[in-house]
Amino acid sequence: MLNNIGLPGLLLIAVVVLVLFGRGKISSLMGEVGKGITAFKKGVSDGTKELEEDAAQTAKDVTPETDKDKA
Secondary structure, eight states, X not given: OOTTOHHHXXXXXXXXXXXXXXXXXXXXXXXXXXXXXXXXXXXXXXXXXXXXXXXXXXOOOOOOOOHHHHO
């Protein structure tokens, strides 16, 4: 259904949205979207760091002991 909108269709949609909401409202909305994307990226980064720290803490040394290590 949306496969064949094309550039003229997208321009028409953009003009209609601009007329309905106004430039100020769209500008503030895009600012909020940008803040949301930034917060999402920060959350993903923090979660990844936390998982890596947990994995490092639970990792065990599995090298076998030799006779020299026992003495």
